[in-house]
Each structure stands twice: as C-alpha cells, then as structure tokens.
Amino acid sequence: xxxxxxxPVGTSLTETVDTVKIAVREAREAGADDQTPEKYQRLxxxxxxxxxxxxxxxxxxxxxxxxxxxxGKGDRARILAAARDRGEDILVIRDFLAASSxxxxxxxxxxxxxxxxxxxxxxxxxxxxxxxxxxINGENQG
Numbered sequence: 329x330x331x332x333x334x335x336p337v338g339t340s341l342t343e344t345v346d347t348v349k350i351a352v353r354e355a356r357e358a359g360a361d362d363q364t365p366e367k368y369q370r371l372x373x374x375x376x377x378x379x380x381x382x383x384x385x386x387x388x389x390x391x392x393x394x395x396x397x398x399x400g401k402g403d404r405a406r407i408l409a410a411a412r413d414r415g416e417d418i419l420v421i422r423d424f425l426a427a428s429s430x431x432x433x434x435x436x437x438x439x440x441x442x443x444x445x446x447x448x449x450x451x452x453x454x455x456x457x458x459x460x461x462x463x464i465n466g467e468n469q470g
C-alpha cells in the first residue's frame with residue numbers, strides 16, 4: 329500500500345491529520361465509533377505522531393525517485409534514491425493513513441447500520457400512526 333493511495337499529490341498532511349482528528353471526535357460523540365478503547369488510543373497516538381512528522385518527506389522521496397528515473401540515470405541512482413535513510417517520517421505517515429482509512433471504513437459501516445435501524449424504527453412508528461388513523465377514521469364513519 330502506497331502513501332499516495334491515501335494522500336494524493338497536493339493534499340496537505342496537516343489538513344488530513346486535523347480532519348481525521350475532528351472526524352474521530354465527532355463520530356465518537358455521535359456514537360458511530362465502535363472501536364475498542366485500545367484501537368481508539370492507538371489511532372489517537374498515530375494522529376499525534378503523524379502531526380510531528382516532516383510533511384515534506386513524501387514529496388522529497390517522490391521527487392528523488394522521479395529524478396533517479398530520468399533517462400540516462402542508471403539502476404544505481406534509483407537504488408540510492410530508494411534506499412536513502414529518510415528517518416521514520418514516511419513509515420509513521422503511512423501507518424497513520426492506513427489506520428485512518430480503516431477507521432473511516434468501519435465508522436461509515438457503523439453509521440449506515442445505525443441509520444438503517446433508525447429508519448426501520450421510524451417506518452414502524454409511521455405504520456402504527458397510519459393504523460391508528462385508519463381505526464379512528466373507521467369509527468367516525470361507523
């Protein structure tokens with residue numbers, strides 16, 4: 329899984345981190361987050377860790393790889409660009425993005441299930457009211 333799958337070119341890491349943090353908080357408040365306390369804490373830790381990373385690390389790696397792939401550059405240049413020690417920034421960012429994607433997928437499923445349940449309850453209440461109305465209407469005509 330590549331970082332760019334979850335963080336396309338031009339997408340701000342800072343804004344993504346902030347958006348995920350808000351979404352997690354609001355989903356929890358709305359009851360659409362059913363993760364275990366351990367998973368919730370792990371996601372919170374990843375959010376904070378991602379916030380501390382160099383947001384330009386992904387762009388620099390991508391640029392280095394593109395430059396090393398230019399015509400006339402040998403395999404050695406590509407290997408050196410890929411193997412250069414870049415610290416943990418990209419790994420932490422990747423872990424945050426993967427965990428956020430998993431959380432979002434699960435939260436949306438939970439929200440859909442809750443919505444379906446609420447919709448069924450509302451439909452049952454409307455049917456009851458219609459039945460009562462029909463009974464009252466029948467009494468008035470009889």
